[in-house]
Amino acid sequence: MFPTARYEALNELGIETVGELLDSSIKDFLKISGVGPKNLGNFLAHTFDYIFIINKPEFGLPSVIQDIPAPSAESALDIHTKLLLSPWFSDKTLKAGFKLLQGDRLRNVLFYRNCAGGQFYLKKFHYSVLTFDDAPQISQRFKISHAECELCDRNQRTHEYCRHSAAVAIRFLDHLVREEWKKMPLPMLYPDTIWYLIGRFLFDLHGHGRPAGINVRRHKGMWHLTVEDENKKPWFSWIFTPWLMRQAVALFGNKFEYHEGLEVDDAERDHLGDFFVRITSLARTSTEVELNELCERSIAQERDESIWLWLAGKFCMTIPAENLHVERSGEDGLFYIAADDSVTGSEVLNLTLPRDKTPDFLASLAVRGIGEKPLPPAKAFCKIYFDEDESSLIVSPRLRLNDGTVLIREEMEAERYNRCYYLEGEGFLPVEEQKRDVVFFDNPCSTTRVDSNDVPAFLEQHRLALHAKGNDVDPALFKFDIQDAPDRIELNAFQADEDWCYLSGRYGLGKMTISLEQLMAARNNGLEYLPGKKKWLKLTDSQLEWFHNLGAERICYDSDGRSRGIRL
Ligand SMILES: [Zn+2]
Incomplete structure (x- = not known):
């Protein structure tokens, strides 16, 4: 579980368990090459830091599942795994491969499309890579179509691949994705998982560029990755182990900044870079090979090699799908996807969905059994x-x-x-x-x-x-009917005094009656039509327009404030 230098140093002293570490005397540590009285404190602090991270539940910290949990020394290789891999590995090789896993020799694992590989440490780093393909004609339903190992043989053509390849094959058959009836290597199931959907979704939102507001910081021995929107509101957060942080830095270090101390092993980092280049190169399509020769890349390559698909792959290896849930924020009504740690129940992943993309994305999750299915339209x-x-x-x-x-x-x-x-x-x-x-x-x-x-x-x-x-x-x-003139004009008074005539009465329109005062007011209010139930009266552009335009000031009132009629 320790970074290489630390592992080597403790190995030098023959320390293999935490108990032995605690029983060791200070003098023993000073025997380690490179450790002197001046940096002994630092050395011990860092060593225990790693132990605390790995044993965190007692300390109330999230217990994020390790990318590569080593099987315990007492465990035995699963019989189904053994049978499934028998066309490519002898029993002896499988046993040796399993032993490598138990001995924690597998330091990093990566998969890309149908390729999967492991980085081992045995005096120096080396990787072993496998290619899986569909094989509907055999009971396995998959086959290992290619294997290579930096240590044993670059290209292994026989059907007896090396123990490193066996360790990788075992590791990728033993994963968190629930299979319906039979074990399948993780890279073959991955495209059908919600994690893959999430990875594509993130890539569609951000492309392969460096997203603004991506932030990585260390907190209580774990690493927190957050991405903020333009208003500095975090919409994505993930808590992960220092182990994965080192992998992230090796593969995508240029994509984000991290300010606090991370113990980076240069040899491990450089080798991880080479390892990633190798698996991404092996899993190219023939069109992509041609494109790459012309120094161009396919969109699918940009996507699959992006930090987002790497992240999603890591979720797939560390968070069981049943820990995932969809929630709606009471504050802004936005939906988010959250995942809780299996042991502590604390949240390790939170992804807020953009409003306009929410229904489609949740519908695609619902197809895979997460959240509610859409209602009938x-x-x-x-x-x-x-x-x-x-x-x-x-x-x-x-x-x-x-x-x-x-x-x-x-x-x-x-x-x-x-x-x-x-x-x-x-x-x-x-x-x-x-x-x-x-x-x-x-x-x-x-x-x-x-x-x-x-x-x-x-x-x-x-x-x-x-x-x-x-x-x-x-x-x-x-x-609906528009009339130029009312159906009826009912006059009830007409009188003249001096120079003026006074007219009082009403219009009849269908079953409605409209007083002349109402008419004058309508034009004053800018109405061009006097609305009725079925019949509308046109006030402008008709023979009576001059009359309708007289205006409300022509309405005369008597001393009681009652209308006496319209002054003409
Ligand atoms: Zn090998």
Whole structure:
């Protein structure tokens, strides 16, 4: 579990367990080459730091699963693993490979597409890499189509691969992804996991560039990676082991800054870099090989070699899918994906989803059994009606659910995620929108009020939409009629004194009566039409326009404040 130099140093003293370490005397440590009285304190502090990280539950820290947990010395190789790998390894080699794992010789593991490999330490670093392929014709359903080992043989052509390859094969058959009926190597299952979806999702958001606001810091012996948005609000956080931090620095050190001390082993780091180059090169498609010769790269290469896909691969190896849950923030209504540590229950991963991408992403998770499945789609329609004083027309986009319930879209704006709505406790409600040629407005989510002056033009312009199936239209609108003159003019008084005439009476329009005072006031208020239930009276551009334009100041009142009529 220690970095190379420390491991070597303790090995020199024959210390193999924590107990032996505690029993050792200070004088013993001074025997280690490179450790003197001056740096002894530092050496011990760092050594115990590692022990505390590995034994953290007692200290209340998150116990993030190690990338490569070594099987205990007493454990035996799983019989199924042994049978599955028998076409490529003898029993003896498998046993030797398992022993390498138990002895903690496998320092780092990486996988990329169908390639998986391990970095070993035996006096110096070396890697061993395997390529897995589908093999539906054999009971394994997979085959090892290529194996190479830096230590044993670059290309092993026989079906008796080396023990390092065996250790890698065992390690990649023993993982956290639950299989339905049979063990399969992790790289072959990975594309079907939610982790892979999360990796692609992160890459789609950020590409292969260096995201702004990516921050790594050390906290209580673990490393915390956070990414902040433009408002400095963290939307992504992950807690991981110093072990993975060293891997991250070796592969993507240029992608983020870390300020606090990390003990980096240069030899390990450089070798990890070479190891990554090798597996990413082995798993290229033939088109990519040609592209790379022309110094170009495929988009898939940019994506699969990005820090995001590496991260997702590490989640896959360290967090069981059942620890993952989808939650909605009560504060801003945004959804996030969180994962808890198996032992302490504390949160080790938190990813806030951008609002507009939430429904699609959660639907893809739901397919894999995480979170709620989307509800059956609701049908969009519009209710069109006159408001209470009949002066303006209301166009109200609504949703009709499967059970007949009707919801007003404007009232659900806070629950809208792109084109879906979230119904508390039920899930996402997708919307079957109306066809583009029958919609009233481009934005089908908010209620629109059409001013009475614009109603005739509006009705003329949206004839198709008015008659579209599903819309709930006030029947009066279908018989809508605009008249130049009223049906009746009822005069009840006409008098003249000096130079003026006074007229009093009312208009009749359908079943409605309109006083002349109402008429004058309407023009003063800028109305071009006097709205009625079915019949509208045109106030301008008609023979009576001069009359309608007289204005409210022509209304005469008697001493009691009652209208005496219009002064002509
Ligand atoms: Zn080997």
